Amino acid sequence: MAKAKKKKTAKKTKKTKSQRSKKAAKKEKIAGKIEHIFEKIQVVTTTLKNPLKAGDIIRIKGHTTDIVQEVASMQIEHKDVQKAKKGDGIGIKVNGYVRDNDVIYFADKKTAAEFRKNNAALRPEPETCQKQAFLPNIPQVPKDAVSTGKTFQLPAQPPAGQPKYFSF
Secondary structure, eight states: OOOOOOOOOOOOOOOOHHHHHHHHHHHSOEEEEEEEEETTTTEEEEEOSSOEETTOEEEEEOSSOEEEEEOOOEEETTEEOSEEOTTOEEEEEOSSOOOTTOEEEEOOHHHHHHHHHHHTTTSOOTTTOOHHHHSOOOOOOOHHHHHHOOOOOOOSSOOTTSOSSOOO
16 A cells, blocks of 8 residues: 655744844844943944945834934044944934944835935925024114214114014
């Protein structure tokens, strides 16, 4: 009698949460690992594993952390820099609570595009940010009043169209 051969079937296993997150993390390139935190000034230090420049979108991931932000300021030995190369020890200003040993990734294209889209409304256009628009119309002292010793009095009423007081 011939014995019936049993077919071996591959057993399907469900991926655990940590296996899924490791796969997702592989898509993002590692920039470094947080070595020290200065909590009062919200700055972290790290040694870079890949080059980084100001304006890059990074993602800080840890056990309880998942922050996406733009690198606004970066320092090497207390000097502001725009670019840092692999192996440099840098300090980065962060926008949130992070912990030691959290990993800093470069955000993937999808995350970076979503971050820029959500934060575009928060950044005003350069033309709309004019210094004069925020200052009240303050009368200037004439130059000859200072040199001749004449006294100068401010007008009693504000010019027409100006409010009598400012509320902020």
